[in-house]
Amino acid sequence: MSELPASPLVSLRDIVKTYHRGQQTVPVLGGITFDIDAGEFLALMGPSGSGKSTLLNLIAGIDRPDSGQLVIGGVDIGVLDEAELADWRAQNVGFIFQFYNLMPVLSALENVELPLLLKDMTRRERRERALLALEMVGLADRAEHAPSELSGGQQQRVAIARALITDPTLIVADEPTGDLDRESANDILHLMQRLNDEIGKTIVMVTHDSRAAGHAHAIMHLEKGELSGREEVRV
Template structure:
């Protein structure tokens, strides 16, 4: 039986917008098995990114519970969540969000600053991560010297450098051309199949979603499951 990595139960998320309460997620139940590659699609405002934020411990549910691995992250304090994120989850954003003042290598090392590794070990691990994404020769380059696809590869290397079990991707190909997007999606597939990473990817792009093992459609705060084609 496949082990469940992430388990959401009865999750509600409401936001206060002026005097009005807006319910983004409604009584959501979801299991994500270890090693899964899930695409989440849906129209804007349907709650996709909110779901991703809850899975990554960036946000807390208004009601219900979120469990990832052995951790009940919906009950954690902000400080505990920070520590948990640093070791258990990697984030990949649409606009890469690399620090422009650091080289690719130093960007990848950033999560390792929170560990007890010394500078040599941090550099070694960052080099391995850059090698996995095929960017070893660009290690000393600054983000402004890289193409969009290369920046996203660096962002992926940064996401995997602390060896988290869960990767959360928010529109990872939204800023890339088709060819480069396909390369990035193949890389994510590789990380899923060869390195055992569980991946949850929010996307508007059906072709991107086709790289996932299954697709969840989010609409008005509820989820519908469809298997990948």
């Protein structure tokens, strides 16, 4: 596994983001400043429209702020051009989505392999690495199954294996248990907590579920684009 950089891993300073709807300007984030330490598991919570998903997308390099500075692992991602940002994202960020985003025509193994296709690796190397990632999430025995042959919880485990396959610096999760029943959700949350505790993966998770947020080290609360508090959950 890659060596973790010195804390903080993520540093946000005066992050401002607005969206434009026709002639209307809609403020989303109004001067957000905080840090995330390497190895931290942080949950972002807030009502709909509070800006938490926008904030997650900025941290992941999917979107750009209107102003402010965002430094991750010592890299000021705001100064990167689009090609450089895409390359940085591919190397440093693993994504977990609510609806899995798996390719239905590919097997679990092939879905996990996808992020490695642009890397200078042989097919055998990609397969071995993907099998190891599936083993880490307890699905090595389902490697050849299509997504339609897997439960929702199993599909999310495949998505987590895919997020891990490049050994990213940061994992971002947008409502990762939102489409799961309670038992499957608990399994996924315990898996994410184990990846954080045992491997030291830094995780930022958006969730509406206070029980899900309870698996994090801390909960950052947002209200109308502003930080309304930080709650420490577990050491």
